Amino acid sequence: MRRTLRMLSRFLVLWTFLQTASSEDTQIPKDKLLVVTVATKETDGFRRFMRSAKHFNYSVKVLGRGEKWSGGDMSAPGGGQKVRLLKQFLGEMSGDERVILFTDSYDALFASGSGELLKKFSQAGHRLLFSSETLLWPHRLLEDKHPHVSQGNRFLSSGGFIGYLPNVKRLLADWSGADSDSDQLYFTKLYINPDKRKSINMTLDSRCRVFQTLHGALDDVVLKFEEGRVRARNVLYDTLPVIVHGNGPTKLQLNYLGNYIPNTWTFETGCTVCGQDLLPLSSLQELPSVLVAIFIQQPTPFVSVFFERLVKLEYPKDRLQLYIHNQEPHHESHVSSFLKEHGDLYQKITSVGPEEELDITVSRNTAIDLCRQNKDCDYFFNLDIEVVLKNKDTLKILIEQNLPIVAPMITRAGRLWSNFWGALSAEGYYARSEDYVDIVQGRRQGVWNVPYVSSVYLMRGSLLRSELQDIALYNSQSLDPDMALCDNIRNQGVFMYVTNLQMFGRILSTENIQTQHLHNDLWQIFQNPLDWEERYIHPNYSRILKGQLMETPCPDVYWFPIFSDTACDHLVEEMEHFGKWSGGGNKDNRIQGGYENVPTVDIHMKQVGYEREWHKFLLDYVAPVTEKMYPGYYTQAQFELAFVVRYKPDEQPSLRPHHDASTFTINLALNHVDIDFQGGGCNFIRYDCAITSPRKGWALMHPGRLTHYHEGLPTTAGVRYIAVTFVDP
Numbered sequence: 109m110r111r112t113l114r115m116l117s118r119f120l121v122l123w124t125f126l127q128t129a130s131s132e133d134t135q136i137p138k139d140k141l142l143v144v145t146v147a148t149k150e151t152d153g154f155r156r157f158m159r160s161a162k163h164f165n166y167s168v169k170v171l172g173r174g175e176k177w178s179g180g181d182m183s184a185p186g187g188g189q190k191v192r193l194l195k196q197f198l199g200e201m202s203g204d205e206r207v208i209l210f211t212d213s214y215d216a217l218f219a220s221g222s223g224e225l226l227k228k229f230s231q232a233g234h235r236l237l238f239s240s241e242t243l244l245w246p247h248r249l250l251e252d253k254h255p256h257v258s259q260g261n262r263f264l265s266s267g268g269f270i271g272y273l274p275n276v277k278r279l280l281a282d283w284s285g286a287d288s289d290s291d292q293l294y295f296t297k298l299y300i301n302p303d304k305r306k307s308i309n310m311t312l313d314s315r316c317r318v319f320q321t322l323h324g325a326l327d328d329v330v331l332k333f334e335e336g337r338v339r340a341r342n343v344l345y346d347t348l349p350v351i352v353h354g355n356g357p358t359k360l361q362l363n364y365l366g367n368y369i370p371n372t373w374t375f376e377t378g379c380t381v382c383g384q385d386l387l388p389l390s391s392l393q394e395l396p397s398v399l400v401a402i403f404i405q406q407p408t409p410f411v412s413v414f415f416e417r418l419v420k421l422e423y424p425k426d427r428l429q430l431y432i433h434n435q436e437p438h439h440e441s442h443v444s445s446f447l448k449e450h451g452d453l454y455q456k457i458t459s460v461g462p463e464e465e466l467d468i469t470v471s472r473n474t475a476i477d478l479c480r481q482n483k484d485c486d487y488f489f490n491l492d493i494e495v496v497l498k499n500k501d502t503l504k505i506l507i508e509q510n511l512p513i514v515a516p517m518i519t520r521a522g523r524l525w526s527n528f529w530g531a532l533s534a535e536g537y538y539a540r541s542e543d544y545v546d547i548v549q550g551r552r553q554g555v556w557n558v559p560y561v562s563s564v565y566l567m568r569g570s571l572l573r574s575e576l577q578d579i580a581l582y583n584s585q586s587l588d589p590d591m592a593l594c595d596n597i598r599n600q601g602v603f604m605y606v607t608n609l610q611m612f613g614r615i616l617s618t619e620n621i622q623t624q625h626l627h628n629d630l631w632q633i634f635q636n637p638l639d640w641e642e643r644y645i646h647p648n649y650s651r652i653l654k655g656q657l658m659e660t661p662c663p664d665v666y667w668f669p670i671f672s673d674t675a676c677d678h679l680v681e682e683m684e685h686f687g688k689w690s691g692g693g694n695k696d697n698r699i700q701g702g703y704e705n706v707p708t709v710d711i712h713m714k715q716v717g718y719e720r721e722w723h724k725f726l727l728d729y730v731a732p733v734t735e736k737m738y739p740g741y742y743t744q745a746q747f748e749l750a751f752v753v754r755y756k757p758d759e760q761p762s763l764r765p766h767h768d769a770s771t772f773t774i775n776l777a778l779n780h781v782d783i784d785f786q787g788g789g790c791n792f793i794r795y796d797c798a799i800t801s802p803r804k805g806w807a808l809m810h811p812g813r814l815t816h817y818h819e820g821l822p823t824t825a826g827v828r829y830i831a832v833t834f835v836d837p
């Protein structure tokens with residue numbers, strides 16, 4: 109008898125053990141699960157939630173579509189409408205084994221599939237599992253009534269729960285509140301009531317195994333990247349939540365997480381917005397009509413280049429309308445010559461000049477309105493003057509992204525400065541996100557949901573006529589127009605994206621702009637060296653350092669392309685504009701005592717304030733050639749004399765034989781033989797070797813003294829200009 113009992117008790121232990129083990133392993137069949145959410149409006153956040161659901165194969169029942177939302181907003185109690193709709197919906201449903209997952213969807217997303225969800229739910233050992241939170245909200249006084257938990261969050265969050273149908277029904281049974289009443293408070297009161305808690309069999313997911321709320325927990329959640337996949341991890345409890353909820357003021361953090369979850373993502377190839385359908389332009393009968401709004405708010409370099417690029421933008425001009433607001437008298441000539449030469453090609457042009465003294469905020473709102481109020485305006489494309497769009501297809505690429513608001517990522521050359529922010533500080537200003545540098549430097553590529561874009565961005569016209577209607581987007585009590593725009597957009601729950609899937613271009617520095625010259629861009633070699641180079645350095649220059657194109661017309665005389673046509677023209681025009689030619693036969697204009705005895709008609713770089721820039725040019729572009737051609741010679745490109753010489757038959761046509769006061773001399777031809785002048789050239793007497801067909805933009809480099817005694821050959825017609833520098837005197 110005792111033996112039998114012992115055996116029986118052993119059997120019972122074993123049986124219980126098997127029971128427990130099997131209840132843990134018994135998987136709830138996936139088809140028993142139904143995801144329910146309430147969404148009265150299809151916000152971007154809702155679409156993101158649905159994309160994540162689709163990615164993980166959840167089927168979602170959406171309640172309340174088209175209803176007016178009356179459940180309050182995130183910062184105030186409310187949400188009763190959700191409870192009413194859910195209660196109503198479940199009322200008609202039966203099946204004891206059904207499992208209902210109820211979750212918010214405007215600010216939540218799935219991070220894993222239903223297999224893991226249901227497993228973790230059964231492991232919780234209760235029939236109803238609620239999302240938890242570190243902060244008690246909205247009724248702090250209820251704190252003492254909350255049961256203690258051994259580890260994790262002590263308070264309930266109404267943003268998500270999962271439970272068996274009968275238990276969920278029991279949870280909702282007592283609801284009779286108004287739509288504007290607090291769901292949070294209702295659920296909390298049930299939870300802190302021991303009898304209710306027991307009869308509903310509810311508990312909290314305190315360690316965030318299923319539900320991660322971000323409110324008060326931002327520092328606990330990190331992203332874990334692994335083999336092209338990414339997962340949010342709660343580092344406090346070492347859990348991998350299935351649903352992430354950006355509740356309270358953490359929506360933006362969720363946007364950030366949403367950049368990665370549930371995207372499968374790799375460092376090399378990047379991703380596009382997960383599940384977002386592109387809009388291939390080839391599928392359209394006619395390209396969308398775009399309003400391009402251009403703002404010139406400060407003196408800016410390379411404005412004429414901006415307009416050249418605008419003309420070359422790959423997009424039919426009869427589908428483009430332009431709004432140009434120029435606040436700078438300095439740039440009026442650039443705008444008017446663009447309008448004169450190309451204005452007719454565009455569908456329509458509105459141009460506002462500096463004399464109208466239109467406030468920039470008003471102007472930006474006006475431009476938006478031009479698109480908003482024209483139902484045929486498909487897109488609004490903002491393009492500030494300091495944007496350098498190198499990619500001619502930018503507009504097409506952005507439209508194809510098929511997003512409400514998208515900016516091409518542009519950066520300041522060689523800097524971390526860009527036209528987007530990765531994150532926002534608590535005060536609403538810039539904060540650097542963990543991945544900001546990787547995105548700016550292109551190590552992570554994709555289309556990113558960000559809290560701020562500026563300078564160049566595309567907005568859907570339909571968006572301006574719906575979610576963003578009736579809002580003066582650039583207005584704010586305290587913020588500058590750029591920040592006001594993003595703040596207003598974020599407040600409407602509209603997402604902004606930036607793409608770095610392609611290279612688009614860069615943004616100019618507008619600091620320390622000189623405006624007193626004729627061609628101020630010549631002075632930009634320090635501020636915007638890359639743009640300066642593209643504008644002013646010969647397109648074949650880079651090939652000479654590779655040993656190509658270099659010619660040696662006479663012993664130790666090297667001949668190579670260095671200046672672009674534009675550089676030659678601008679330098680000549682600048683000198684003629686300045687006009688104080690000295691020396692030669694023209695005694696009246698001679699500058700007394702200032703410069704060494706150079707027996708030419710010339711203007712020195714110093715006279716036009718171009719010495720520092722010229723030195724930088726010599727250092728960056730001439731010194732490397734010198735050091736390559738005269739091995740072992742290193743130069744800091746010091747000079748005392750650098751000047752532009754003018755040769756004219758009736759002024760000074762030639763220069764008698766002489767040595768130069770230099771270690772080596774650079775003689776740069778600034779115009780075209782046979783087109784601008786006849787004759788000219790340089791003769792090296794010791795070698796009886798003459799270069800008689802100078803090439804515009806090409807430099808002669810030769811030793812100054814001793815061996816290279818030389819003369820300037822007569823210019824017989826027209827006017828010839830050269831830029832001469834005596835380097836290392």
Ligand SMILES: *[C@@H]1O[C@H](CO)[C@@H](O)[C@H](O)[C@H]1NC(C)=O
Pocket residue numbers: 163164165221
């Ligand atoms: C979703 O379902 C599709 C097709 O049944 C399958 O290929 C895919 O792997 C599933 N995705 C997940 C995350 O389970």
Ligand SMILES: *[C@@H]1O[C@H](CO)[C@@H](O)[C@H](O)[C@H]1NC(C)=O
Pocket residue numbers: 233234235306309
């Ligand atoms: C709650 O449900 C679990 C799982 O079904 C069960 O084991 C447990 O006894 C229930 N608790 C109460 C208090 O009813």
Ligand SMILES: *[C@@H]1O[C@H](CO)[C@@H](O)[C@H](O)[C@H]1NC(C)=O
Pocket residue numbers: 647648
């Ligand atoms: C650059 O070099 C190539 C090949 O020598 C030549 O065809 C081309 O015209 C050059 N470009 C310019 C702007 O001189």
